[in-house]
Amino acid sequence: MIQLHNVCKSYQKDSAALEEINLKIPKGDFVYITGASGAGKSTLLKLLYCAEKPSRGQILIDGQNVTRMGLGRIPRLRRRLGIVFQDFKLLNRRTVFENVAFPLEVQGRKRYEVSKKVFHTLKMVGLEHKLQRHPLELSGGEQQRVAVARALVIDPVVLIADEPTGNLDPEVALEIMELFKGANARGSTVLLATHDREMIRRIPRRVITLDQGRLVDDRAPYDTVPGE
Numbered sequence: 001m002i003q004l005h006n007v008c009k010s011y012q013k014d015s016a017a018l019e020e021i022n023l024k025i026p027k028g029d030f031v032y033i034t035g036a037s038g039a040g041k042s043t044l045l046k047l048l049y050c051a052e053k054p055s056r057g058q059i060l061i062d063g064q065n066v067t068r069m070g071l072g073r074i075p076r077l078r079r080r081l082g083i084v085f086q087d088f089k090l091l092n093r094r095t096v097f098e099n100v101a102f103p104l105e106v107q108g109r110k111r112y113e114v115s116k117k118v119f120h121t122l123k124m125v126g127l128e129h130k131l132q133r134h135p136l137e138l139s140g141g142e143q144q145r146v147a148v149a150r151a152l153v154i155d156p157v158v159l160i161a162d163e164p165t166g167n168l169d170p171e172v173a174l175e176i177m178e179l180f181k182g183a184n185a186r187g188s189t190v191l192l193a194t195h196d197r198e199m200i201r202r203i204p205r206r207v208i209t210l211d212q213g214r215l216v217d218d219r220a221p222y223d224t225v226p227g228e
């Protein structure tokens, strides 16, 4: 359902953030994208949610060529994606409820439907008692769970997360991972950029490794990782 053909991305000439990436991710897959800082993980995710355009190559999502997609159609695609940003990007002047309701409102859902879905999703992430709070009144782990709830509330076709457990203690990180596993079980394709080797060991899934913009390894769960 996601395909990349010879995708290259350069932000500046003479340096490539991604080079000749070829990749197929079937619907319902759960994939870790790993590699050192600067390897190109964020860039790969940004291409998928159309925050950046590839310099060359093609990207197909659900059969649609997003590379050629007109500007008008990008928002429509994005409305079906759940994105968890590294820095959360919550609306700090809005309540937790309003933050999670936002993507549903963008979809034009009816008010009762929005409320029902938001309550359900906040309950799932264990924050139903904090719905009138503002993000800055919450701990980092709670803010992260709001960000995850906002991504999950639309039952996304693809869930994309950039280092979602990076700054969390291991306990909270595992809870967040359980939420991603749940979304995956309900049908979302999950793409998760992470440095967290321990998490990959505990929850084994397909692992794609980038090194200086190149895809250097792509392995099924339980294959041993070099050096381990």
Ligand code: ADP
Residues within 6 Å of the ligand: 011, 012, 016, 017, 035, 036, 037, 038, 039, 040, 041, 042, 043, 044
């Ligand atoms: P990762 O997420 O694996 O740390 P990135 O995708 O953020 O890697 O970065 C890959 C390379 O592209 C790095 O060399 C980084 O400095 C460069 N890069 C990323 N974003 C930009 C940008 N907006 N402008 C210029 N260079 C960028």
Ligand code: ADP
Residues within 6 Å of the ligand: 037, 038, 042
């Ligand atoms: P990551 O941990 O994903 O590598 P970074 O801290 O590298 O994140 O990047 C944070 C932001 O800065 C991103 O939006 C990225 O696109 C941008 N960025 C990264 N490297 C550069 C760069 N060399 N020049 C300009 N922007 C950059």
